[in-house]
Amino acid sequence: MIPFDLTYHRPSSISEAVQLFEQIQKQGKTPLYYNGGTEIITLSRLNLVFADAVIDIKHIPECRVLDRKQNELTLGAALSLTTIEEANPFPLLAKAASEVADHTARNQITLGGNVCGQIFYRETVLPLLLADCDVVIAGKSGLRQHSIHEVFDQHIRLEPGEFLVQIKVDPIYTTMPHIHIKRRKQGNVGYPLVTVSMIKKERDLRVAFSGVCPFPFRSQAVEEQLNARHLPIETRIVRALQQLPEPILDDVEGSAEYRLFVLKNILTDMLIALEEG
Amino acid sequence: MIRAPKCEMTLMVNGEKHSIVARQADTLLFVLRNYLGLTGSKPGCLNGDCGACTVLIDGTPIKSCMILAIETIGKSITTIEGLHDAPIQRAFVEQFAFQCGYCTPGFIMNAHALTEHRPDADDETIRKWLESNICRCTSYREIEQAVKSVLAEGQKQE
Numbered sequence: 444m445i446p447f448d449l450t451y452h453r454p455s456s457i458s459e460a461v462q463l464f465e466q467i468q469k470q471g472k473t474p475l476y477y478n479g480g481t482e483i484i485t486l487s488r489l490n491l492v493f494a495d496a497v498i499d500i501k502h503i504p505e506c507r508v509l510d511r512k513q514n515e516l517t518l519g520a521a522l523s524l525t526t527i528e529e530a531n532p533f534p535l536l537a538k539a540a541s542e543v544a545d546h547t548a549r550n551q552i553t554l555g556g557n558v559c560g561q562i563f564y565r566e567t568v569l570p571l572l573l574a575d576c577d578v579v580i581a582g583k584s585g586l587r588q589h590s591i592h593e594v595f596d597q598h599i600r601l602e603p604g605e606f607l608v609q610i611k612v613d614p615i616y617t618t619m620p621h622i623h624i625k626r627r628k629q630g631n632v633g634y635p636l637v638t639v640s641m642i643k644k645e646r647d648l649r650v651a652f653s654g655v656c657p658f659p660f661r662s663q664a665v666e667e668q669l670n671a672r673h674l675p676i677e678t679r680i681v682r683a684l685q686q687l688p689e690p691i692l693d694d695v696e697g698s699a700e701y702r703l704f705v706l707k708n709i710l711t712d713m714l715i716a717l718e719e720g
Numbered sequence: 721m722i723r724a725p726k727c728e729m730t731l732m733v734n735g736e737k738h739s740i741v742a743r744q745a746d747t748l749l750f751v752l753r754n755y756l757g758l759t760g761s762k763p764g765c766l767n768g769d770c771g772a773c774t775v776l777i778d779g780t781p782i783k784s785c786m787i788l789a790i791e792t793i794g795k796s797i798t799t800i801e802g803l804h805d806a807p808i809q810r811a812f813v814e815q816f817a818f819q820c821g822y823c824t825p826g827f828i829m830n831a832h833a834l835t836e837h838r839p840d841a842d843d844e845t846i847r848k849w850l851e852s853n854i855c856r857c858t859s860y861r862e863i864e865q866a867v868k869s870v871l872a873e874g875q876k877q878e
């Protein structure tokens with residue numbers, strides 16, 4: 444139950460969506476782009492989200508694209524996580540998507556919603572950071588395309604009125620050796636204690652984390668330590684974990700000490716599998 | 721340009737058209753129960769976690785507490801009231817797949833979609849789909865058996 448009134452808008456094009464956002468804002472009201480809607484609805488109930496108007500972007504054709512070209516994979520921001528899971532155009536992303544929430548919820552949760560949402564796990568971002576993907580963003584001055592690293596730092600950095608339209612992935616990343624491990628406090632659904640994604644590009648390992656800090660991240664400093672192959676695996680992991688961008692989360696999902704313990708084990712398994720594999 | 725917070729919407733539920741005037745902010749679950757009197761879909765957590773509110777939208781299981789009614793205009797909604805002696809309903813009875821029954825409509829809608837869309841579902845797929853629903857009475861084993869019995873019956877007939 445949303446405890447306030449709002450109006451619902453369903454634009455059929457990118458320009459219509461952007462114009463609607465601007466017009467509503469000019470009236471002194473708060474618009475919000477609306478994708479799967481699951482976060483907007485559930486957080487409104489807790490008074491953690493407010494909007495006078497929601498602009499549903501799921502019916503914009505560009506947001507629904509799933510296109511595999513030889514030199515580019517395009518994923519629309521409104522694709523549901525189960526669509527990505529079933530089509531499996533990028534196995535590491537499909538694996539990460541398949542571990543978010545539960546199957547029915549994933550029929551609704553979208554890729555763009557998971558990347559742009561305020562719930563801080565944003566687990567599908569991990570493969571996207573590892574694949575150095577590009578993001579296509581719509582705003583008042585049309586479309587702009589950037590490396591995800593220019594736009595995503597802990598969370599997506601969009602200008603007011605902008606929204607994420609598509610993600611573009613170089614297909615070379617879709618066939619690299621990879622591992623994705625999600626550990627929960629209990630059970631097989633829901634938020635992670637920690638999640639780690641790793642790929643091997645030629646000899647180098649790339650790694651990204653969720654549930655370790657209150658934002659998902661990939662860190663060059665962590666990767667440098669993990670790739671210091673002249674050292675034993677245990678030393679590399681200890682040094683890598685000294686490079687985390689913030690102290691490890693300590694919350695109801697798990698203590699910092701427990702997360703560190705789990706993280707060390709995951710990284711050990713991953714390094715052994717990918718370096719020997 | 722901003723429309724009134726309440727508006728008329730026509731929803732297609734269980735094969736019938738229903739025109740109502742509801743808040744644009746109303747969830748589908750609220751509208752089904754409070755405007756259409758279809759109380760089979762249950763409110764549980766209202767947070768996307770328990771699955772008691774699951775309905776089918778164009779055949780896909782969706783948690784109706786997490787979707788706006790207005791979003792479903794033009795789509796076909798099926799609630800537990802729209803199933804009539806479906807194989808999964810009979811299987812739930814035969815396998816004793818409930819105790820208090822509060823979770824049952826949600827489980828049945830999800831399991832019905834599974835048996836319709838994935839007649840060849842393996843154990844892993846069944847587990848994955850059923851994880852979307854919670855049963856406080858822990859009838860999980862019997863629910864799984866009910867699903868498997870419908871799938872086995874379907875495979876026998878092929």
Ligand SMILES: Cc1cc2nc3c(=O)[nH]c(=O)nc-3n(C[C@H](O)[C@H](O)[C@H](O)COP(=O)(O)OP(=O)(O)OC[C@H]3O[C@@H](n4cnc5c(N)ncnc54)[C@H](O)[C@@H]3O)c2cc1C
Nearest residue numbers: 478479480481482483544553555556560565566607633768
């Ligand atoms: C039951 C449940 C379980 C969950 N479990 C997990 C989990 O295990 N792991 C995990 O990572 N997350 C989890 N989440 C969080 C979920 O992935 C996010 O809440 C996500 O935002 C939901 O996607 P949506 O499409 O429904 O987003 P919406 O509710 O539509 O939008 C969420 C926010 O993102 C913005 N937004 C959406 N799309 C765009 C876009 N294209 N451009 C710009 N802004 C946009 C909206 O304006 C809004 O602020 C869970 C959520 C629920 C409800």
Ligand code: FES
Nearest residue numbers: 764765766771785
């Ligand atoms: S009431 Fe909808 S998931 Fe619990």
Ligand code: FES
Nearest residue numbers: 819821855856857
């Ligand atoms: S039968 Fe009681 S909650 Fe499932």
